[in-house]
Amino acid sequence: MDPVNVFDFATLAKKRLDPVAWDYLEGGSEDEQTLHDNREGFKKIIIRPRVLVDTHKIDTSLTLLGLKLDYPILFDPAGGKNCFFPNGELEVSRAAGKSKTLHITNGGIEATLQEGTAAENWWQLTTGGILTNKAQTRSFVRRIEAQGCKGICLTVDIMHVSQREREIHNKLERSWCETGLPKRDAAGKLPVAKTPWKAGILPSKASPLPTWETLAELCAATSLPVIVKGIMTAEDGDRCVQYGAKACIVSNHGARQQDSVGGTIEALPEVVRAVNGRIPVLMDGGIRRGTDILKALALGATAVCIARPYLYGMASFGQAGVERVIHLLHTELALNMGLAGVPNLRSIDKSLVRIRGL
Numbered sequence: 001m002d003p004v005n006v007f008d009f010a011t012l013a014k015k016r017l018d019p020v021a022w023d024y025l026e027g028g029s030e031d032e033q034t035l036h037d038n039r040e041g042f043k044k045i046i047i048r049p050r051v052l053v054d055t056h057k058i059d060t061s062l063t064l065l066g067l068k069l070d071y072p073i074l075f076d077p078a079g080g081k082n083c084f085f086p087n088g089e090l091e092v093s094r095a096a097g098k099s100k101t102l103h104i105t106n107g108g109i110e111a112t113l114q115e116g117t118a119a120e121n122w123w124q125l126t127t128g129g130i131l132t133n134k135a136q137t138r139s140f141v142r143r144i145e146a147q148g149c150k151g152i153c154l155t156v157d158i159m160h161v162s163q164r165e166r167e168i169h170n171k172l173e174r175s176w177c178e179t180g181l182p183k184r185d186a187a188g189k190l191p192v193a194k195t196p197w198k199a200g201i202l203p204s205k206a207s208p209l210p211t212w213e214t215l216a217e218l219c220a221a222t223s224l225p226v227i228v229k230g231i232m233t234a235e236d237g238d239r240c241v242q243y244g245a246k247a248c249i250v251s252n253h254g255a256r257q258q259d260s261v262g263g264t265i266e267a268l269p270e271v272v273r274a275v276n277g278r279i280p281v282l283m284d285g286g287i288r289r290g291t292d293i294l295k296a297l298a299l300g301a302t303a304v305c306i307a308r309p310y311l312y313g314m315a316s317f318g319q320a321g322v323e324r325v326i327h328l329l330h331t332e333l334a335l336n337m338g339l340a341g342v343p344n345l346r347s348i349d350k351s352l353v354r355i356r357g358l
């Protein structure tokens with residue numbers, strides 16, 4: 001494959017995808033200020049390499065919630081994968097299995113579980129919509145426990161769908177995110193959407209939304225660890241511990257939900273401080289390089305998650321592209337650990353970085 005880094009894969013994905021699908025993959029909400037900040041945040045952090053440390057063996061492995069992982073890079077959940085590649089969730093599931101990556105799945109991986117090609121370690125995503133009563137929660141939990149799921153990832157930042165202006169301008173039909181984009185006609189036009197993404201819709205929901213009590217109930221209903229995804233503040237990091245989460249992910253949903261919340265790498269230190277080692281803190285958002293991962297680990301993340309990078313790989317080459325992206329990121333991380341004089345994850349701490357200008 002010609003792409004040598006995540007950005008090359010992004011260029012290729014953009015070429016291969018319908019522009020409307022590309023916008024759905026790449027875009028953020030409103031002014032995309034957060035999208036910008038997720039990347040810019042990393043540029044403010046500088047690595048302080050240490051020399052003459054023996055790094056002839058570099059070990060990127062870790063144990064996360066009892067799971068032995070070869071490297072601290074996980075696959076984030078991403079809806080709408082069929083817009084980028086047919087049966088996208090299964091492509092990612094097989095790639096995760098092959099590359100031994102922990103996969104946070106949106107669901108629908110029964111085929112790979114049966115084939116035995118799914119990742120050994122996978123977490124099931126939920127947004128809490130199905131956890132409205134105890135019976136439903138129990139049946140959800142029993143089903144995934146029986147399937148061999150290793151954890152439940154509760155996304156907490158999508159109680160209202162944000163204003164995604166690329167989708168509004170493109171008149172993207174919401175259901176195309178599940179079915180994939182229809183073919184364009186001879187004039188190059190997509191069919192007119194029946195329920196296009198719109199502006200000016202007041203946020204209201206027919207039934208109550210999940211709360212911290214929902215998290216506590218979910219934790220009580222299962223022996224699986226519950227991981228809360230979408231934490232941006234010290235206060236909520238602390239609450240995750242109080243309400244029984246076994247880990248949290250500092251995340252702003254890849255800048256696709258609330259705008260103007262700042263980059264996740266900027267939010268990471270306050271969450272790490274508040275959690276104070278009681279549970280692992282993970283982070284995602286804007287990771288494109290091994291050095292980005294190194295910086296996140298230095299600021300206290302136990303592991304990082306990625307979405308767009310593997311989606312670029314999938315849009316370009318399906319399963320093989322996903323595998324190549326994770327391989328590139330893993331090797332970039334290992335290489336930069338070698339260059340920085342930190343041969344294993346235990347030796348990475350805050351002293352490895354400084355903030356530009358400070």
Ligand SMILES: Cc1cc2nc3c(=O)[nH]c(=O)nc-3n(C[C@H](O)[C@H](O)[C@H](O)COP(=O)(O)O)c2cc1C
Nearest residue numbers: 025076077078079155253254284285286306307308
């Ligand atoms: C196309 C797309 C779909 C996504 N769908 C979901 C989703 O269904 N649930 C969720 O919790 N996060 C979703 N996310 C957010 C990611 O899980 C993740 O938090 C974020 O994209 C990480 O930033 P990155 O894309 O810069 O790596 C989605 C992201 C993208 C790009």
